[in-house]
Amino acid sequence: MKISFFSAQPYDKIFFNRYNQTGLELDFKEPQLTEETVGLVDNAEAVCVFVNDKVNASVCKQLAEKGVKVIALRCAGFNNVDLEAAKLNGLRVCRVPAYSPEAVAEHAVTMILTLNRKTHKAYNRVREQNFSLDGLLGFNVHGKTVGVIGTGNIGKAFCRIMLGFGCRVLAFDIIANKEMEAAGVEYQPLIEVLKADIVSIHCPLNEQTKHLVNAETIGMMKKGVMLINTSRGAMIDTRAVIDGLKSGHIAYLGIDVYEQEEHLFFRDLSGTVIQDDEIQRLMSFSNVLITAHQAFFTDEALSQIAVTTLNNTLQLIKSGNLTGQAALLV
Ligand code: NAI
Numbered sequence: 001m002k003i004s005f006f007s008a009q010p011y012d013k014i015f016f017n018r019y020n021q022t023g024l025e026l027d028f029k030e031p032q033l034t035e036e037t038v039g040l041v042d043n044a045e046a047v048c049v050f051v052n053d054k055v056n057a058s059v060c061k062q063l064a065e066k067g068v069k070v071i072a073l074r075c076a077g078f079n080n081v082d083l084e085a086a087k088l089n090g091l092r093v094c095r096v097p098a099y100s101p102e103a104v105a106e107h108a109v110t111m112i113l114t115l116n117r118k119t120h121k122a123y124n125r126v127r128e129q130n131f132s133l134d135g136l137l138g139f140n141v142h143g144k145t146v147g148v149i150g151t152g153n154i155g156k157a158f159c160r161i162m163l164g165f166g167c168r169v170l171a172f173d174i175i176a177n178k179e180m181e182a183a184g185v186e187y188q189p190l191i192e193v194l195k196a197d198i199v200s201i202h203c204p205l206n207e208q209t210k211h212l213v214n215a216e217t218i219g220m221m222k223k224g225v226m227l228i229n230t231s232r233g234a235m236i237d238t239r240a241v242i243d244g245l246k247s248g249h250i251a252y253l254g255i256d257v258y259e260q261e262e263h264l265f266f267r268d269l270s271g272t273v274i275q276d277d278e279i280q281r282l283m284s285f286s287n288v289l290i291t292a293h294q295a296f297f298t299d300e301a302l303s304q305i306a307v308t309t310l311n312n313t314l315q316l317i318k319s320g321n322l323t324g325q326a327a328l329l330v
Contacts, residue, residue: 001025003046003072003313006033006053009266011302012074019306022314032262038062046070046313051077051293052262057085064089070316074309075296076153077232078329079205087330094312097326098153100301105157107295108200108230111254115226115289116141142166147196149212150203150231151177151185158202159185170196173203191220198226205232215240218249226252230295233259238278245285253288256295265292 001024005012008028016026027044031037033053039062041047047068049055055063055071060082063071071086073095086093114120117138125132146162148155148171159169159180169185176187193199194217203209213227214237221227227250229236238259244250258264260276274280282288296305312327322328 001046001314001317002027002044003048003070003310004029004041004044005048005074006031006037007050007266011297015302015306016310019303020310022310024310024314033059035059035062038066041066041068044068045317046072048072048074048309048313049081051075051080052265053080054262055081055086057082060085060089060091064091069320070094070313072309072313072316073329074305077204079232079234081329083330091330092316092320092322092328093330094309094316094322094327095329096305096308096312099304099308100296100298101153101157103298103301104154104202104230104295105161107256107291108154108158108202108228108254109161111228111230111256111289111291112141112198112200112226115252115254115287120289141198144168144197145170145195147172147193147199148185149173149190149193149199149201151180152202152204154230155202156180158200159183167198190217194220195222196225197222198228200228201231201235203231203235205234210234211237211240213237213241215243218244221249223249224251225249226254228254230256233257233261238282242278242281245282245288251287253282253285255282255289256291257293258282258290261293 003024004027006029008030013028020026029040033049033055035058038059047063071091071093076095076097078095081093083093118136122136142165145168148159148169151159151171151173162169163184170188170193171185172190172193212235218240245253258279282290312322315322
């Protein structure tokens, strides 16, 4: 039984080989899965995909024609898979719903602290023997109001950390979480949550949340807001955020995800001319911190992703069903 991995990186090979006790043959392919590359699938029962693989209706149809039974996402988000088409073609789709929410939550906090205390600038300065503090002024996170959009696995972990910092935590979710309420999180309408000093996004990308941050919602935010997005790039209308940064309404932006990231992230483009003018504009702001979708990237998370993905895939190939229902999408 073979599982073909798309968008495979060196660390995928290391972690999946380390934890493979399933007897599955692991076939690693570097290209993204698209209509153009689906032809690379050869005699595999399953394909394993990541955040920027494009599993649309045509890809689903071709996978089914090639005898593939399972699409295993080695991530939590699944906005890049046409679930209806997968169902129509008799494919089972699974994901890793909660591999290490703390990994992503801690990265969001890293972004807050870096943007605020400018440790990246201080590091470079001190290396140049420049010990001046000019321009490094930050603020106490303690006592600030933090707005959290989406309090699922990652949002909850993030709320706990921010409560520990001594912040007032406001949250917006379609379902309020009792455990979080008991811990001190205040659920409020989105319009109130957007008024916080720091706004961090932790909900999934779908029709309702696409461009949740746009010119209108930025206008509802506090002038001088810090905006953090570790969720999915399209949650933010990049053009509107650039305007918000130019006007000073957004004082800090931390993004681990970017709407057009599929053309950029997970590869070394240092020797090329980047054609994407919006990312170039974002990179030109001194108050913008961009990381290339690395929030999940911890030893613990990669271990959990490998174990869960392999077990789910084997179970689905053998029985066509899964015990962990949160992992089974179709
Ligand atoms: P989850 O499914 O545990 O929680 C999502 C929460 O968002 C739920 O509480 C849900 O009720 C809420 N929600 C759904 N629609 C909403 C809406 N319209 N408005 C407000 N809240 C809404 O998901 P989890 O594990 O917390 O992950 C959240 C997102 O983080 C994923 O969908 C994924 O896009 C992203 N992610 C990013 C990673 C990275 O490396 N940057 C790694 C893992 C996930």
